[in-house]
Each structure stands twice: as structure tokens, then as C-alpha cells.
Amino acid sequence: MSRLQLLAPAKLNLFLHITGQRADGYHELQTLFQLLDYGDQLSFELRDDSQVTLTPELAAVPFEDNLIIRAARVLQRIAGHSLPGVDITLSKRLPMGGGIGGGSSNAATTLVALNHLWQLNLPKQRLLSLGAQLGADIPVFIAGDTAWAEGVGERLTPTKTPDCWYLVLTPPCHVSTAEIFSHKDLTRDTRPIKVAAFSQGGSQNDCEALVRKLHPEVDNALIWLKNFSTSARMTGTGACVFASFNSERDAEQVLAQAPPQLSGFIAKSLQASPLKALVPD
Ligand SMILES: C[C@](O)(CO)[C@H](O)COP(=O)(O)OP(=O)(O)OC[C@H]1O[C@@H](n2ccc(N)nc2=O)[C@H](O)[C@@H]1O
Numbered sequence: 579m580s581r582l583q584l585l586a587p588a589k590l591n592l593f594l595h596i597t598g599q600r601a602d603g604y605h606e607l608q609t610l611f612q613l614l615d616y617g618d619q620l621s622f623e624l625r626d627d628s629q630v631t632l633t634p635e636l637a638a639v640p641f642e643d644n645l646i647i648r649a650a651r652v653l654q655r656i657a658g659h660s661l662p663g664v665d666i667t668l669s670k671r672l673p674m675g676g677g678i679g680g681g682s683s684n685a686a687t688t689l690v691a692l693n694h695l696w697q698l699n700l701p702k703q704r705l706l707s708l709g710a711q712l713g714a715d716i717p718v719f720i721a722g723d724t725a726w727a728e729g730v731g732e733r734l735t736p737t738k739t740p741d742c743w744y745l746v747l748t749p750p751c752h753v754s755t756a757e758i759f760s761h762k763d764l765t766r767d768t769r770p771i772k773v774a775a776f777s778q779g780g781s782q783n784d785c786e787a788l789v790r791k792l793h794p795e796v797d798n799a800l801i802w803l804k805n806f807s808t809s810a811r812m813t814g815t816g817a818c819v820f821a822s823f824n825s826e827r828d829a830e831q832v833l834a835q836a837p838p839q840l841s842g843f844i845a846k847s848l849q850a851s852p853l854k855a856l857v858p859d
């Protein structure tokens with residue numbers, strides 16, 4: 579096989595508790611990662627020479643900094659011999675800096691797709707650890723299950739969540755994950771909860787209050803969405819906010835009423851990502 583086309587799905591953090599901070603500065607957290615059936619589309623086609631190309635490039639991200647290219651470089655270094663080149667095509671739908679894991683999911687999809695196309699046959703555990711070195715949110719996309727997560731997001735327990743539709747609003751601002759995690763006002767001492775104790779009612783997103791204060795666009799989006807759903811909440815470090823609905827139609831009816839400055843999308847909950855089938859045990 580010389581060509582693969584894959585969905586790089588988005589995720590939501592149904593809740594996000596920050597329970598502490600490690601000596602290296604990274605934060606210990608508890609979260610429930612919900613995968614969505616909506617994301618970027620990536621295609622990979624092997625080349626006769628050894629070049630790696632990306633079309634189109636992201637205007638805001640230098641080529642070698644793009645997580646897709648960084649993931650490809652990691653595998654090239656490990657192979658220890660020359661590999662065929664690859665043309666990578668990216669159809670970007672996920673907003674950047676949205677807290678829905680676009681860059682992380684792109685990186686995970688690239689690691690798994692090229693492991694397969696380049697016949698490296700690295701096992702799942704190795705891919706997970708390579709992913710974790712590139713970003714805290716990458717392992718969940720490699721493992722490919724909606725999952726409860728602890729540690730810095732790498733200790734994953736697949737978890738069944740209710741089937742539903744999510745309305746995700748994308749406020750017109752970019753939130754820097756690094757800025758939020760390094761902010762002095764961030765809540766960092768939430769008491770750990772047990773998996774079984776999770777219910778949306780007894781949980782929160784510890785970054786939400788701070789991000790709402792720093793970014794009025796996020797605050798406004800949440801105020802608006804809470805008119806339709808008391809469970810409306812922010813994902814990750816923002817900027818996106820979301821609410822769940824029992825049917826696609828209910829979600830569509832709310833999105834149709836959004837003011838012009840608020841765009842968004844509707845996605846169905848996904849228990850497992852299509853990538854899973856390509857990850858060796
Ligand atoms: C907020 C979440 O999206 C929740 O799913 C993730 O924890 C963030 O994951 P991510 O975007 O993959 O984060 P990385 O690219 O690894 O790190 C971005 C920045 O956030 C900080 N960071 C990230 C994750 C974490 N558990 N603690 C942190 O303090 C890192 O110091 C870094 O400066």
C-alpha cells in the first residue's frame with residue numbers, strides 16, 4: 579500500500595481538573611477525553627524520492643515546527659535507514675488554539691499512518707511514548723478511545739460515554755495553552771476524584787474562569803450557549819465551548835440562532851477513532 583487517507587478527529591475535555599504540578603512544571607490533571615466524528619482530513623502518499631512535503635502549509639506555523647512534520651521527523655530518525663518520501667495533504671477544519679486538539683490529532687495520525695506506510699511496525703506502547711514527547715494531548719489520539727485520563731494526560735482508561743451530539747462554538751480568538759498553564763491565577767489544587775464519581779454535575783474545567791477573564795470572546799460564547807444548555811462548558815484551555823444534545827436536530831436548531839460573530843460546528847460523540855485499526859498491539 580502506498581496511500582492512506584484518514585480523519586484526524588477532534589476531542590473535547592468533558593471536564594478538566596488540575597490536581598497538582600510536577601517538578602518539571604507540567605500539570606497533573608484528570609480529564610475525560612471525548613473523541614468526535616469531526617476533524618481534519620489527512621492524506622499520505624509515498625514518493626519515489628526521500629522528500630517529505632505538506633500541502634497546504636499552515637501560514638502561522640513554520641514547516642519544521644508543524645506537528646505533522648515533527649512527527650514524520652521522529653520516525654525518520656528512528657528508522658536508521660533512508661525511507662521513501664511522502665506527500666502529505668492537510669484539509670484543515672479544526673480551529674487552531676481551540677482546545678479541541680487539532681495539532682495533537684494531526685501528529686498522532688501522522689505517527690500512525692507513517693508507521694504503517696513505512697512498515698516500521700513500531701508497537702502501540704512505543705508510538706504512545708513518542709507521541710507523549712511531542713505533546714501531552716497526543717497519546718489519546720494514538721490509543722484512539724474516548725478515555726478517562728490522568729498524569730499529564732498519558733495515563734488512559736477507555737471509558738464509555740453517552741452517545742450524543744455536541745454543538746461546539748469557536749469564539750474568534752486564540753488561547754495559548756502555555757500562557758494559561760503558566761498563569762499565576764490558575765486553579766491547581768482540585769482534589770482528585772474517582773472515575774466512578776464522575777458526573778458532569780460534580781466536575782468543572784479548572785481553566786474556564788481564568789480564560790473567561792482573559793478572553794471576553796470566550797465569556798460571551800459561554801453566556802450565549804448557557805441560554806440553551808445548563809451544561810455548556812469550555813474544552814481544554816479554550817477557546818472552544820460546547821454543549822451536548824440528544825439529537826442532531828436539537829443542536830442544529832441552536833446553532834442556527836447563533837449571532838453572526840459566533841461560528842461553530844456539530845459533531846457526534848465517537849467511542850473509538852478510525853485510527854485505532856492501524857495501531858499495532
Ligand atoms: C489542556 C489540554 O488540552 C487538556 O487536554 C492539554 O493538557 C494540553 O495538551 P497539549 O496542548 O498537547 O500541551 P503541550 O503541547 O504538551 O504543552 C503546551 C504547554 O502547556 C503546558 N502544560 C501542558 C500539559 C500539562 N498537563 N501541563 C502543562 O503545564 C506545558 O508546560 C506547555 O508549556
Ligand SMILES: Nc1ncnc2c1ncn2[C@@H]1O[C@H](COP(=O)(O)OP(=O)(O)OP(=O)(O)O)[C@@H](O)[C@H]1O
Pocket residue numbers: 636638639643644645646673674675676677678679680681682684685715755814815816817
Ligand atoms: N498541524 C498543526 N495543526 C494545528 N496547530 C499546529 C500544528 N502544528 C503545530 N501547531 C501549533 O500548535 C498550536 C496549538 O494548536 P492546536 O490546534 O493543537 O490547539 P489546541 O486545540 O488548543 O490544542 P490542545 O487542545 O491540544 O491544547 C497552534 O497554535 C500552532 O502554533
